[in-house]
Amino acid sequence: MKKIWIRGLTGFVALLLIILISAIVWASFTYEAVEGAETFAGTEENGGYRFGDPDASIGIIFYPGAKVEPDAYNYLGHDMSQKDYFVHIPTMPFHLAVLYPTKANDIMASYPYVEQWYIGGHSLGGAMAASYTEDYHEKLSGLFLLAAYSASDLTNIDLPVLDISAGRDGLATPEKMAEYEINLPDQTTKIVIEEGNHANFGDYGPQKGDQTSSLTPAEQHDIVITELDQWIDSLNNEAVLNE
Incomplete structure (x- = not known):
């Protein structure tokens, strides 16, 4: 009986080690920013x-997509800062982002x-931004989602949302986006779009499972920046009119 128990424990420990090693290997893989993204790099600060x-x-806070390094979104930080927004x-x-929403x-x-x-955020980053919004909406003026859907119920929250897919x-x-609308x-x-x-929506090259696009990343970026800027501007103009 004791030998069976030891074998079982050994097997369990071995399984945990396999899971741990697999998780470490998986975590080491990321989508890195493409060459040239560093041209628009921000200043490293506050994590x-x-x-x-x-x-x-x-101010704008942007959560990157799953396994995507933050400098793959330098274009968003740079271009929005050129329009007098602060971006982090x-x-x-x-x-x-699911580990620190x-x-x-x-x-x-x-x-x-x-x-x-x-x-706001892209993909899983957007979902986590939505999750954050559910609990802390009183701190925010708006939420924006890039190729992201909210698993959180935001229907009772009085907050504007920009949903770009x-x-x-x-x-x-x-189809999946429509399911969560x-x-x-x-x-x-x-x-x-x-x-x-x-x-x-980022600058990290092709992604497995994605479809091809007739747009270049830069062309899609320009659409995102234009829509985001116009949306925020319209909200602030509306607020001024209502004062």
Whole structure:
């Protein structure tokens, strides 16, 4: 009986080691930014990268997609900072926002002069931004999702949402996006980049399971920046009119 027990324990420990080693190997793989992305690099600060003036009135927090390194979204930080927004893109544990969805709290505390905060993310990063929004919506002025759907029920939250998806997305497919639309509030603006795909929301090259796009990443980036800037601007203009 004792030998059987020892064999069982040994087998269990061996299984745990296999799982641990597999997890470490999996965690070591990431989607790195393509060559040239460093041209738009931000400043490494507070567990991530900042772009623009930290004393700006409007700040943006952006959660990267799963296993995607934060500098694959340098274009978003750089281009939005050129429009006078402050942007922070955090580095998540093992590049998984699901392991630190409340990272936004640390960022906000580090930049107290920002008056309005918008949070968003790509893919799993967007889902975690939505999860954060469910619990901390009173700290936010808006949520934006790039090829991301909310598993959290936000229908009772009085907060504007910008939902940007892609018609040729092979991961956050149009069918899957439609399935989760029920979780978004009435104040949701929906944009579909018909020829866009999943990977083109970042700068990390092709992604397994995705569809091809007739757009270059830069062309899709330009659409994202334009829509995001116009959305935030319209919300602030509306707020001024209502004063």
